[in-house]
Amino acid sequence: MAALPRTSARRSGRQVLRLVAFGSSTTAGVGASAPAHTYPAVMRATLLPAFPGGVSLANLGIGGDTCLEMDDRLDAVLAAAPDLVVWQTGSNDVARPVALPRFAELTRRGLDRLAAAGADLVLMDQQYSSALEALPTLPDYRAMLHRIAAEAGVPVFPRYERMRGWCGSGRFTIETLSPDGTHMGDAGYRALGEAVALWLLGKARGSVP
Secondary structure, X not given: OOOOHHHHHHHHOOOOEEEEEEEOHHHHOOOOOXXXXXXXXXXXXXXXXXXOOOEEEEEEXXXXXXXXXXXXXXXXXXXXXXXXXXXXXXXXXXXXXOOHXXXXXXXXXXXXXXXXXXXXXEEEOOOOOHHHHOOOOHHHHHHHHHHHHHHHOOOEEOHHHHHHHHHHHOOOXXXXXXXXXXXXXXXXXXXXXXXXHXXXXXXHHOOOO
16 A cells, blocks of 8 residues: 555646645744755655646745744644645754654644544654754654654654665765755755655655655
């Protein structure tokens, strides 16, 4: 069975895929030169040829948000009546920090509310960046996000490993990928948006573990 059943159905039909990108500064596109160069905009453009009915995008990213603010904003996500939610979370929680049990509680609650609305759900884990690498608790928050996702049966786009792999391959360095130590520029957001879109298409086919 497809891991993203509503997304798969929209791909085979003529209905619009209602996509919500939910998160913090990565989703908002801090560091991008224009809205068209944010990762959600690139993701939508990359998905578009695969969806005959089109893809609508609501970018609900706000820089600096932790799980606390995102919990307050879940009503806005639900109001968009999404077919698919890509939820990027867990970075500012490490940096602020928000206590790990509180992060776990609110992330689980958010997933429960979104699942009850019938949306397909995807989590995106933390970024690979010099600012987060300097924080010794990053592995704990990353592991917690993956644990919560596994418990809920929600797939996780492995952003951390993808970004680290791009740096290891020479495609980027950690400095060119995140020039200010945290946020990407146009090239990084393009790489991320394309990677997420292709991964989503594989998930909709049931071909990505």
